Amino acid sequence: MEIFLQQLVNGVVLGSIYALVALGYTLVYGIMGLINFAHGDVVMLGAMVTLAVVHLLSGSGLPGPMVAAIGVLAAIPACMMTGFLIERIAYRPLRSAPRLAPLITAIGVSMLLQNLAMMVWGREYLSFPQLLPAATYPIGGASISFIQIIIIVSSSLMMAGLSYLVKKTRLGNAMRATSQNPEVSALLGVNVNSIISVTFIIGSALAAVAGMMVSAYYGIAHYDMGFILGLKAFTAAVLGGIGNIEGAMVGGLLLGVIESMGAGYLGTLTGGAMGSNYQDVFAFFVLIVVLIFRPSGLLGERIGERP
Amino acid sequence: MNLLEISDLHVSYDGIKAVRGIDLSLEEGEIVSLIGANGAGKSTTLKAVCGITPVHSGSILFEGEDIRSIPPHMLVKRGISLVPEGRGLFGRSTVEENLKMGAYSRRDKGIADDLEKIYALFPRLLERRSQAAGTLSGGEQQMVSLGRALMARPRLLFLDEPSMGLAPIMVQKIFEIIRTVASTGMTILLVEQNAKIALSMSQRGYVMESGKITLSDASSALLENPQVKAAYLGQ
Ligand SMILES: Nc1ncnc2c1ncn2[C@@H]1O[C@H](COP(=O)(O)OP(=O)(O)O)[C@@H](O)[C@H]1O
Numbered sequence A: 001m002e003i004f005l006q007q008l009v010n011g012v013v014l015g016s017i018y019a020l021v022a023l024g025y026t027l028v029y030g031i032m033g034l035i036n037f038a039h040g041d042v043v044m045l046g047a048m049v050t051l052a053v054v055h056l057l058s059g060s061g062l063p064g065p066m067v068a069a070i071g072v073l074a075a076i077p078a079c080m081m082t083g084f085l086i087e088r089i090a091y092r093p094l095r096s097a098p099r100l101a102p103l104i105t106a107i108g109v110s111m112l113l114q115n116l117a118m119m120v121w122g123r124e125y126l127s128f129p130q131l132l133p134a135a136t137y138p139i140g141g142a143s144i145s146f147i148q149i150i151i152i153v154s155s156s157l158m159m160a161g162l163s164y165l166v167k168k169t170r171l172g173n174a175m176r177a178t179s180q181n182p183e184v185s186a187l188l189g190v191n192v193n194s195i196i197s198v199t200f201i202i203g204s205a206l207a208a209v210a211g212m213m214v215s216a217y218y219g220i221a222h223y224d225m226g227f228i229l230g231l232k233a234f235t236a237a238v239l240g241g242i243g244n245i246e247g248a249m250v251g252g253l254l255l256g257v258i259e260s261m262g263a264g265y266l267g268t269l270t271g272g273a274m275g276s277n278y279q280d281v282f283a284f285f286v287l288i289v290v291l292i293f294r295p296s297g298l299l300g301e302r303i304g305e306r307p
Numbered sequence B: 001m002n003l004l005e006i007s008d009l010h011v012s013y014d015g016i017k018a019v020r021g022i023d024l025s026l027e028e029g030e031i032v033s034l035i036g037a038n039g040a041g042k043s044t045t046l047k048a049v050c051g052i053t054p055v056h057s058g059s060i061l062f063e064g065e066d067i068r069s070i071p072p073h074m075l076v077k078r079g080i081s082l083v084p085e086g087r088g089l090f091g092r093s094t095v096e097e098n099l100k101m102g103a104y105s106r107r108d109k110g111i112a113d114d115l116e117k118i119y120a121l122f123p124r125l126l127e128r129r130s131q132a133a134g135t136l137s138g139g140e141q142q143m144v145s146l147g148r149a150l151m152a153r154p155r156l157l158f159l160d161e162p163s164m165g166l167a168p169i170m171v172q173k174i175f176e177i178i179r180t181v182a183s184t185g186m187t188i189l190l191v192e193q194n195a196k197i198a199l200s201m202s203q204r205g206y207v208m209e210s211g212k213i214t215l216s217d218a219s220s221a222l223l224e225n226p227q228v229k230a231a232y233l234g235q
């Protein structure tokens, strides 16, 4: 029971991060039917920029949490700008091209970002210093650390903020309209190009925070960390129903919990033959199962709707 | 000065010439029909004026100003609205959300009042205001599409086949409402395959065939024209 509770806590933390990243995939897919495979690398960039700022401030004597906050506040605009430029330079010229073209371009952009990051930050694993208090708190036999609480609380706040934005604001109305019918939205006065830009910018801001969280949580950053993370978040988005915002949130949390439970029990279930290092397999197992049995995802209805 | 003046308009899709040099004009307050068979180029003409489909050559003057270089999202502010073929609703949004999107370009205080007016015009929609638009019947969807366009307070309204796919009784209902709207002095270009009903409520009409305007006359004259009778009125 303790293991269960502990893995649940760990899974929710991991799932919160997946959800933030999955939202970036789902927002862009919802607006323009494109899978932005470079999104995971924007997450990596968020981690790297945060880390660079943290190193810069290492001798400053500022308290750790403040250093972390300044780091992420620098990473957010850097990622927003990157997301904006990716769309403008790589995707917009291909807006009316066959769908395979932007998909291949997306993979190209992903490789470009990874290679740039490798040139700037090297190929070694970089360690992310411990900036937050190492305190842990007991909950019902398990324990939750300070950073875990921060991750859960701040990602919940961001997701609530995003839901509000999409459902209740003028910008959100335009986003929802554009995702359903860009041509008619334009006729009603929506500047579809700006809405697409804003969508990339919002997704990238969430990615920046997720990148900071994941590297602070695991204490590590690497130029290709965005690849697997991106793939898992994409899985989460598909699990929830790609294009569906609540779906990305639910899918992210669910995938985090599934993975974490798998890691916790796999050794016991297989009599030690498989350990928690098989954790990554779960995400892709889930992806395959979803694609076979419910390709539109848990909350989705959109796949196949676009021409 | 004409409200809308199209001269020698050419539009093509990847080399397929859909509109081949048409002239068409609308005076303020007029209701004009544009009739023609499927594939004649009617919708393409409307889309070209609205800036959705690129114009190959020709001029489009709205209030005397060439609007070809104005992006589509800026045209609604100038007073041009389109009720698109097939209605173009936001199917997963509610009826009310659809109607409110019609006023997206407006910043004035009159939006709530106008919404009430739309509900007065279409009491059915008031009952269904919280329902997803995609779940409505064809006639109700057409009402939403029309209501949404009116929410922009247009000066020039394009209607692209409002009768398409509707039961005869619904067609009567929709056209009754179009008459009501027209009586407010709004300028309307009515595109229809149902030539009879379109000509019966417009002052003038154009007949389009294979991308060209082949006839243009008073609607009453077109209704009596033997060619029109044979080709479009089934007589
Ligand atoms: N998006 C498009 N791409 C290519 N051809 C098109 C497109 N839309 C319409 N067409 C062609 O242009 C011609 C005119 O079509 P349209 O304007 O829709 O006619 P109408 O509205 O009078 O039925 C037709 O031959 C049609 O096949």
Ligand SMILES: [Mg+2]
Pocket (backbone or CB within 6 Å): B039, B042, B043, B044, B085, B160, B161
């Ligand atoms: Mg048509």
